[in-house]
Every structure is written in structure tokens, then in C-alpha cells.
Amino acid sequence: MVEAERRAFADRAKHLGDPDFYKVPSVLTDSSYIQRRMVNFNPRVANKSDSISYGMIESEETTHFSIVDTGGTQFFNHDSEWRVWRLHRERGAGFLLNNEMDDFSVKPGTPNMYGLVGAEANKIEPNKRMLSSMTPTIIEKDGKLKMVVGTPGGSTIITSVFQAVVNVIDFDMDADKAIQSPRFHHQWLPDVIITEKDAIPLSERKLLEIIGHTFKDRNAIGRMEAIVITNQGKLQGAADRRGDDDVKGF
Numbered sequence: 001m002v003e004a005e006r007r008a009f010a011d012r013a014k015h016l017g018d019p020d021f022y023k024v025p026s027v028l029t030d031s032s033y034i035q036r037r038m039v040n041f042n043p044r045v046a047n048k049s050d051s052i053s054y055g056m057i058e059s060e061e062t063t064h065f066s067i068v069d070t071g072g073t074q075f076f077n078h079d080s081e082w083r084v085w086r087l088h089r090e091r092g093a094g095f096l097l098n099n100e101m102d103d104f105s106v107k108p109g110t111p112n113m114y115g116l117v118g119a120e121a122n123k124i125e126p127n128k129r130m131l132s133s134m135t136p137t138i139i140e141k142d143g144k145l146k147m148v149v150g151t152p153g154g155s156t157i158i159t160s161v162f163q164a165v166v167n168v169i170d171f172d173m174d175a176d177k178a179i180q181s182p183r184f185h186h187q188w189l190p191d192v193i194i195t196e197k198d199a200i201p202l203s204e205r206k207l208l209e210i211i212g213h214t215f216k217d218r219n220a221i222g223r224m225e226a227i228v229i230t231n232q233g234k235l236q237g238a239a240d241r242r243g244d245d246d247v248k249g250f
């Protein structure tokens with residue numbers, strides 16, 4: 001998972017930006033391209049991020065993306081920006097300040113508050129949308145809804161959602177177990193596996209360190225919510241115990 005994440009975040013840094021301004025290569029999601037990206041994967045040794053760059057794009061085709069608007073969601077990037085907004089509200093200004101500018105790449109190679117780097121594709125331009133890690137995900141199986149999942153957490157959103165999906169689809173966990181299980185994260189740069197306590201047992205960690213991985217512990221990663229539809233058609237809702245989240249059926 002880490003080696004896939006390392007490559008995906010390297011591609012993101014180079015190739016992702018507002019598609020109204022930048023021709024995002026649609027080949028990025030082709031399985032043949034993904035397989036090519038993984039040819040130098042070796043489970044016995046950690047690839048160093050300074051030896052992994054973005055994938056070369058050989059052909060560019062039309063880009064497709066879908067949006068479902070739930071309406072009414074106001075999003076704040078960070079506490080400090082929330083305070084800026086409150087100050088203005090208290091003075092009666094009555095408007096919200098844009099608080100997602102940090103999601104743009106300020107200059108190539110300079111990390112934002114989540115340590116993400118970017119380049120041309122995500123540079124600041126008038127009327128352009130900044131790149132986002134937000135990954136509200138809907139999964140269907142045989143044309144029927146199987147799972148919905150999402151979380152806050154900046155760059156860790158992507159890997160948290162990935163992990164929850166793998167937990168349900170590949171490890172057959174129920175929604176609650178998939179969400180409560182400890183998480184880990186790698187985003188190409190910095191070249192480190194960030195882990196919640198107990199996400200990777202110490203014995204396993206030691207083996208991974210021998211092959212070149214490094215680890216950094218941190219507290220809770222994300223606050224996920226998920227709904228999984230069982231094979232019997234029942235809804236399983238799960239809310240992350242890392243936060244004050246809740247789940248309700250009605």
C-alpha cells in the first residue's frame with residue numbers, strides 16, 4: 001500500500017490541478033498505466049522517494065469527472081483560518097474569506113501545511129480551483145451500492161479512504177471494524193510512513209525498517225464515516241471513535 005501511495009502522490013504533485021486550467025492526463029487511472037508505475041515495485045525493499053518521480057504520460061485523452069453536490073457544506077481548512085473568519089463575522093462584515101489557498105502549490109517543491117508538494121498543474125491562477133485531497137467515495141458492486149466513505153484529514157484523506165476500502169473489499173471487515181482499525185499513511189514526500197499507535201506491530205515494523213522504510217508515530221489520522229451494504233442488503237453505519245462522530249438510521 002505504501003509503495004502505491006508513494007507513486008500516486010508523486011503523480012499528484014506533477015499531474016493534478018484544476019482541469020479547467022490544466023490538462024490532467026486521463027491515463028492516470030488506466031490500469032495499464034498503473035501497472036507500468038508498479039513495475040519497479042519490490043516487496044523486499046523500500047523504494048526511496050527521491051528515486052521515484054512522477055509517471056511519464058505518453059498519451060493524453062479527454063478528462064472525465066463527476067460531482068454530486070449535497071449543498072450546504074462549509075469547509076474550513078485549519079483552525080487559524082476559522083479564527084480569521086470569526087473576527088470578520090464579529091465585526092459584522094458578513095462574508096467568508098476563502099480559506100483553501102494553501103491547497104495551491106505556492107511554488108514547485110515547496111510543501112503546504114500537509115507537507116504536500118506541487119508544481120505547474122496546481123499553481124495559483126485567477127478563477128482556478130485548488131487541488132483537493134477530499135475523497136468522498138461511492139463504491140458499487142454489480143450495479144448496486146456497496147459502500148460510501150469519507151473523512152477529513154488533509155492529505156491523509158486519500159490513504160484513509162484507500163485503507164477503509166481495502167478493509168471492506170479485500171479483508172471483508174464490517175463497516176465499524178474497517179473504520180476503527182488503526183491507520184497508516186505515506187504521501188511520497190516526506191519519505192516516511194506515518195502511523196497511528198498499533199497500526200503496524202513492532203515486529204513487522206522492524207522488518208520494514210530493515211528493507212528501508214522509516215516510521216513516524218502520530219495521533220489520530222482522520223475521522224471516518226462509512227456505510228456498508230451487506231450481502232443481505234442491510235445498511236451498516238460506522239462513525240469514527242477518534243472523534244465525537246455519531247451514526248444514525250432513519
Ligand code: DON
Nearest residue numbers: 077103132133134152153154
Ligand atoms: O481539500 C483539501 O485537500 C484540504 N483543504 C482538506 C483539509 C482537511 O481535511 C482539514 N481537516 N482536517
